[in-house]
Amino acid sequence: MITTTKMTTMVSGTSLKHLFSQYKMLALMLSIALIWIFFNWQTDGGFLTPRNLSNLLRQMSVTGILACGMALVIIGGEIDLSVGSLLGLLGGIAAVLNVSYPLPLALNLAVVLGCGLLFGLFNGFLTAYLRIPSFIVGLGGMLAYRGMLLGVTGGITIAPVSSGLVYLGQGYLPVQIGMLLGMVLMGLSVFLLWKKRSSNTHYGLPVAPLWRDGLRIVMIGGILFAFIRTLNDYEGIPLPVLLLLVLLGIFSYITTQTVFGRRIYAVGSNMEATRLSGVNVQSVKLWIFGLMGLMCALAGVVNTGRLAAGSPSAGTISELDAIAACFIGGTSMRGGSGTVHGALIGALVMASLDNGMSMLDVDTYWQMIVKGGILTLAVWVDVMTRSGRR
Amino acid sequence: MVPANMLAKFSVGTMVMIHNVVKVSMFDYLLEMKGIGKQFGGVRALNGIDIKIKAGECIGLCGENGAGKSTLMKVLSAVYPYGSWEGEIIWEGQPLQAHSIRDTEAAGIVIIHQELMLVPELSVVENIFMGHELTLFGGRMNYAAMHQRAEQLLRELSIPEMNVALPIMHYGGGHQQLVEIAKALNKNAKLLILDEPSSSLTSSEIAVLLNLIRQLKAKGVACVYISHKLEEVAAICDTVVVIRDGEHIATTPMHALQLDRIIAQMVGREMATLYPKEEHVIGELVLEARNITCFDSDNPERKRVDNVSFSVRKGEILGIAGLVGAGRTELVSAVFGAYHGKSDGEVRLHGAVVDTSSPLKSIRQGLAMVPEDRKHHGIVADLDVGQNMTLAVLQQFSQYGKIDQGAELNVIRSEITKLGLKTASPRLPITSLSGGNQQKAVLSKMLLTQPKVLILDEPTRGVDVGAKVEIYKLIFTLVKQGVAIIMVSSELDEVLGIADRVLVMGEGKIRGNFINKLLTQEMVLAAAIGSGAVNQSANQTAAKPDIASINRNLA
Numbered sequence: 001m002i003t004t005t006k007m008t009t010m011v012s013g014t015s016l017k018h019l020f021s022q023y024k025m026l027a028l029m030l031s032i033a034l035i036w037i038f039f040n041w042q043t044d045g046g047f048l049t050p051r052n053l054s055n056l057l058r059q060m061s062v063t064g065i066l067a068c069g070m071a072l073v074i075i076g077g078e079i080d081l082s083v084g085s086l087l088g089l090l091g092g093i094a095a096v097l098n099v100s101y102p103l104p105l106a107l108n109l110a111v112v113l114g115c116g117l118l119f120g121l122f123n124g125f126l127t128a129y130l131r132i133p134s135f136i137v138g139l140g141g142m143l144a145y146r147g148m149l150l151g152v153t154g155g156i157t158i159a160p161v162s163s164g165l166v167y168l169g170q171g172y173l174p175v176q177i178g179m180l181l182g183m184v185l186m187g188l189s190v191f192l193l194w195k196k197r198s199s200n201t202h203y204g205l206p207v208a209p210l211w212r213d214g215l216r217i218v219m220i221g222g223i224l225f226a227f228i229r230t231l232n233d234y235e236g237i238p239l240p241v242l243l244l245l246v247l248l249g250i251f252s253y254i255t256t257q258t259v260f261g262r263r264i265y266a267v268g269s270n271m272e273a274t275r276l277s278g279v280n281v282q283s284v285k286l287w288i289f290g291l292m293g294l295m296c297a298l299a300g301v302v303n304t305g306r307l308a309a310g311s312p313s314a315g316t317i318s319e320l321d322a323i324a325a326c327f328i329g330g331t332s333m334r335g336g337s338g339t340v341h342g343a344l345i346g347a348l349v350m351a352s353l354d355n356g357m358s359m360l361d362v363d364t365y366w367q368m369i370v371k372g373g374i375l376t377l378a379v380w381v382d383v384m385t386r387s388g389r390r
Numbered sequence: 391m392v393p394a395n396m397l398a399k400f401s402v403g404t405m406v407m408i409h410n411v412v413k414v415s416m417f418d419y420l421l422e423m424k425g426i427g428k429q430f431g432g433v434r435a436l437n438g439i440d441i442k443i444k445a446g447e448c449i450g451l452c453g454e455n456g457a458g459k460s461t462l463m464k465v466l467s468a469v470y471p472y473g474s475w476e477g478e479i480i481w482e483g484q485p486l487q488a489h490s491i492r493d494t495e496a497a498g499i500v501i502i503h504q505e506l507m508l509v510p511e512l513s514v515v516e517n518i519f520m521g522h523e524l525t526l527f528g529g530r531m532n533y534a535a536m537h538q539r540a541e542q543l544l545r546e547l548s549i550p551e552m553n554v555a556l557p558i559m560h561y562g563g564g565h566q567q568l569v570e571i572a573k574a575l576n577k578n579a580k581l582l583i584l585d586e587p588s589s590s591l592t593s594s595e596i597a598v599l600l601n602l603i604r605q606l607k608a609k610g611v612a613c614v615y616i617s618h619k620l621e622e623v624a625a626i627c628d629t630v631v632v633i634r635d636g637e638h639i640a641t642t643p644m645h646a647l648q649l650d651r652i653i654a655q656m657v658g659r660e661m662a663t664l665y666p667k668e669e670h671v672i673g674e675l676v677l678e679a680r681n682i683t684c685f686d687s688d689n690p691e692r693k694r695v696d697n698v699s700f701s702v703r704k705g706e707i708l709g710i711a712g713l714v715g716a717g718r719t720e721l722v723s724a725v726f727g728a729y730h731g732k733s734d735g736e737v738r739l740h741g742a743v744v745d746t747s748s749p750l751k752s753i754r755q756g757l758a759m760v761p762e763d764r765k766h767h768g769i770v771a772d773l774d775v776g777q778n779m780t781l782a783v784l785q786q787f788s789q790y791g792k793i794d795q796g797a798e799l800n801v802i803r804s805e806i807t808k809l810g811l812k813t814a815s816p817r818l819p820i821t822s823l824s825g826g827n828q829q830k831a832v833l834s835k836m837l838l839t840q841p842k843v844l845i846l847d848e849p850t851r852g853v854d855v856g857a858k859v860e861i862y863k864l865i866f867t868l869v870k871q872g873v874a875i876i877m878v879s880s881e882l883d884e885v886l887g888i889a890d891r892v893l894v895m896g897e898g899k900i901r902g903n904f905i906n907k908l909l910t911q912e913m914v915l916a917a918a919i920g921s922g923a924v925n926q927s928a929n930q931t932a933a934k935p936d937i938a939s940i941n942r943n944l945a
Binding site for chain 2: 203260265272274278280332
């Protein structure tokens with residue numbers, strides 16, 4: 001008797017919470033739709049063109065790449081303020097290696113990615129093993145990496161970089177390959193869904209009705225088709241956007257399917273309980289920062305390619321964009337909860353505001369005020385919907 | 391931290407003066423709650439509860455976790471404001487329609503929560519006057535007046551050894567509890583609600599607390615005492631109110647009631663026995679801890695555990711008793727590699743020295759520990775029930791770092807069935823479960839590592855009677871399978887009801903090592919406090935031969 005009443009409370013409580021979290025994603029999508037419709041109306045249809053959408057996605061790619069790594073850092077209960085400077089430094093290194101010491105592009109990339117990983121691991125080592133608060137490590141890194149960048153570039157813009165590097169930041173996937181990729185992705189999602197069904201059957205778990213999975217496939221197909229079609233109507237899928245999609249896939253896989261991912265959530269939610277459960281929490285934190293460094297390297301290369309130059313001011317305050325994207329996307333400030341796709345939707349919100357307001361020739365100061373306001377508003381909504389829990 | 395034995399020495403004298411004298415007046419009852427009902431959504435949490443309290447009366451409020459005790463007290467203290475519940479509250483003959491805790495505190499109803507509401511970094515004085523500071527012109531703190539008032543208050547409570555200017559974190563749980571009461575009295579409390587006040591106190595601290603409550607009663611202060619520990623309820627309450635599933639079950643004068651009767655009323659059935667002791671075979675030596683020493687992390691000169699050695703056998707339940715601060719948690723943490731400060735010593739499993747310098751290494755060697763503080767060290771609040779259970783053994787269902795979620799869910803489900811864990815789904819947040827079920831999830835997490843030695847630190851703290859019995863049964867199932875159990879517990883009757891052998895600690899040393907036969911609470915307590923050397927062999931003449939051989943093997 002007592003247990004049944006308790007359970008009803010629990011079930012109704014969770015389904016409500018579940019609804020909230022689903023609703024939150026929906027609310028984000030809805031707000032993006034509203035922002036887009038608003039800008040489209042203000043620009044007389046100039047916003048929702050294949051060309052502008054392609055630009056928009058390219059603009060968000062650097063923030064998005066950083067947000068992928070930052071989501072893990074914040075879920076793990078830490079913060080990294082050094083990513084903007086680190087992005088600049090690694091992009092600068094790529095430019096210098098490209099211009100002053102013409103290394104083959106592949107070798108150049110390998111060196112930059114290796115440096116990114118090392119810098120990230122160093123940040124992680126300071127945080128996890130030397131127990132310096134990550135906020136301070138980030139603050140120190142923010143200054144030190146920017147200083148290194150000034151030293152490496154001599155304070156001047158490094159240009160012109162080779163066409164290969166530029167292609168990484170500005171290139172497009174040929175239209176046919178884009179279509180082919182769409183089909184491969186379609187096949188992959190059908191395969192994964194089928195595998196999930198068969199695994200559920202194997203373990204005697206409930207299997208969703210066939211029509212629902214069918215509907216899901218149709219929806220995935222529809223979105224994929226619309227996405228690729230729109231981008232192909234302009235020049236094709238931009239390479240940075242392709243990279244971002246790949247990262248979304250990898251990071252979603254890490255957070256939902258792997259042991260490492262589960263441990264990131266556990267460490268962020270309750271580090272001591274996780275440690276007592278026999279998890280090497282320090283190594284988890286170390287590798288979170290390692291991945292973050294790797295993302296800085298990727299973002300740095302893309303950024304250099306996009307600008308076709310290594311600039312000593314590259315990546316200034318982009319750490320704040322990445323952090324804002326995570327928070328808008330529903331990552332918890334306490335750590336322990338959040339998603340990578342949420343963070344990317346957050347990045348899309350920020351990029352849409354940037355892009356739309358620039359098209360409307362809104363003054364820079366207004367742009368900053370609006371973005372600041374949106375960030376605060378989004379976190380307020382997040383706190384309001386969570387308040388039932390705490 | 392003040393050594394616990396200091397607290398044990400306190401004798402509560404008579405109160406010289408008490409500032410809040412409750413006048414005996416025309417109304418019969420200080421408080422009458424009539425037909426209290428409360429609904430959450432569609433769920434009825436309380437249904438027509440009546441409670442009457444006279445000035446100077448102490449009411450024991452009993453019920454299992456989730457019975458509605460806390461909800462009822464939240465109605466009384468206006469955490470749920472007037473109008474959000476049904477029924478009426480008559481306070482000193484007048485209807486009370488309080489809208490916030492401020493209103494009820496102004497009336498003289500003060501609630502002391504299970505988790506103390508003290509700010510550790512602030513001084514005793516600042517904590518006592520929190521929110522009611524005495525001020526000088528311009529809002530400056532009148533420290534002189536507050537110090538004087540606080541010292542006077544503590545004298546009334548017979549705690550003269552406290553330095554009121556010291557941050558409260560320097561004092562242990564027992565002192566902190568007394569400061570909470572002082573804080574309440576400072577607000578002119580006429581009705582004190584104590585929610586599980588003794589859950590983190592030692593026996594001697596509890597004695598001090600109960601004495602204090604007796605004196606408050608004599609001064610006309612009424613009490614509502616909520617506790618799972620029925621002996622305490624029996625010791626100080628005049629009347630016992632039992633509620634179950636939000637319903638009022640019985641109101642009985644204490645003198646007409648027996649403890650097992652209260653338990654029966656609480657659970658709605660006669661409990662055969664609280665400690666279902668089952669026969670089991672004790673085998674060979676499994677774990678030996680030698681010369682364990684733990685140093686205080688703040689004061690490296692001080693030893694929290696001083697050169698302690700002990701051992702445990704296959705299928706044996708070793709109880710570790712002692713006062714809070716005796717070093718029990720530190721000792722088992724050090725063995726498990728979870729102690730935060732510096733520690734020394736050697737751990738042997740099956741005779742071979744093993745590296746247990748971190749929880750990870752210990753778990754690999756076959757040790758497991760269920761920590762004392764479930765909320766901070768046991769559960770991971772953002773993970774669901776199932777994810778909490780598999781946290782320590784994720785690798786078992788993963789290949790190349792990928793979790794096989796189907797296999798994981800299968801294990802979770804079978805564990806839930808095995809432990810009788812009550813949850814509607816393994817995907818529910820762990821925080822939605824009751825304390826007992828959370829504890830089962832933490833236990834299951836450790837059991838999945840298939841330990842040879844399982845350390846349980848206060849395994850039944852904050853757990854209701856029903857779940858307690860299930861945990862005890864689980865312990866016996868485990869020892870029958872040959873697991874060695876080390877159980878730290880502050881509840882003496884639990885130690886005596888469950889353990890095969892009892893280690894008593896005091897001030898970081900082992901003060902006694904008893905075979906649990908003909909052992910009494912008084913003997914354990916005497917050893918813990920250290921009053922006179924306890925000759926173990928003298929009172930162990932009746933021990934069985936096999937157990938006697940264990941004794942000889944003790945380091």
